[in-house]
Amino acid sequence: MGKVTHQLRNENQKNITRIFDRLSQRNSRWTVWSDFVVMSAISISNTVDKVNEQSREQLYMDTIKKYTKAELLEFAQMIAELVMGMERNPNCDFLGELFMMLELSNAQNGQFFTPYSVCSAMAKLTIMDELHSKIETEGWVSVNDCACGAGALLIAFANECKEQNINYQRSVLFVAQDLDYTAAMMCYLQLSLMGCPGYVVVANTITNPVTTYDRKGLLPRDGQNIWYTPFYFTEIWQGRTICASIDRMFHQMPKPAPAEVKEEQQEITVTQSTKTDYPINETKAGQLTLF
Structure with missing residues (x-):
């Protein structure tokens, strides 16, 4: 694990790795990582999404039964390191990079996240003149990643908006979808911490693509596993x-x-x-x- 720590981007990722190693002594590495991101996502979701609060709170309570009080404090420290790490350097796929470095990717299912540098280049090529014009005309735009993984492409898009003096918290709706529950929760966590308004849908894009009642994606249809970010509930987006x-x-x-x-x-x-x-x-x- 020393080799992995050496390759990580910053001290916060290294701290999470050390805690992760300790927590993985009693439970499998995949179980610990999945529980970490799911519990963290629920902690954020339940502060704003009261419709799904009860069912997600039950999932949270069922999950924490696996761990001791001391281990739950370790999880809390992991969340703190995540917040501090993204605050210090938002120009990265913090969780996606950590996930790959910890060798948690599933080779059989092809679960390899696109490097952030590639996503950043794609974001720069996708915008910006037309985006400025569309926002000026319509007030806001929506962006969708139908195979979001940990959210690197949407994170890169948000960061490129900042570079181009576009306030994405007021002008961009972020919509993400992924079949893998854990990956979708990683995306949800990072979009939430960056203040991106929108939602993440956990579903198969091919057989069950996200659809909405309106033409611009504000009102996703019922019956899907939808996770709304806190900024989706701000006054301007609720209006x-x-x-x-x-x-x-x-x-x-x-x-x-x-x-x-x-x-x-x-x-x-x-x-x-x-x-x-x-x-x-x-x-x-x-x-x-x-x-």
Whole structure:
């Protein structure tokens, strides 16, 4: 394990590796790593997502039964090292790199994460002139990685936004999906700690791709294992979800039959001419807004 420690990026990754080695004496290395990321993800999710809080809290309580109080304190220290490491250097795939260095990748399933340097180059090639223009026109954009792994590509995209003076916390919705539960939780953790608004879906992209009720991805369809990041619940993004919900509601309203049109015409005319304190306006993006 000394060789692995030597290859790690910073002191925080080395500290996590040392703790990880101690925790792996009683349980398998994969079990310890998976439990670490899942418990950490639940700790974040349950502060904001009250719909899924009860079921995830039960999963958390079932997971901690494997460990002693002293070992749970070690897990807490691992989370602290993760937070400090990403704060000191956000320009990396902190968990993805650590995962590969600890040799936890599954060769049989082809679970090899794309190096962050490659993801960074891809992000630079993907944007930025068109992105600036689209944000100016529509107010915000969405970006999707349908095989997110630990989230390196989305992290690189967020960092490139910062380089181009784009406030991704207000202007970009991040959508991620992965079949592997542990990888998806790694992505969720890193996007959450970077303040990326959006969500991670745990599902097979080929057989069950993420779909939404709105055209821009704000309202994912029910029935999927969805993990919303804390910034998805900020005021600006919740306002946008309300607008998307209103837009969806109006599009779903049944059109009146021809015979009913004349009968309702007078009532509609009166309603339209009546002033209200809360008019519904339309944004440049074509969304309805109450603001």
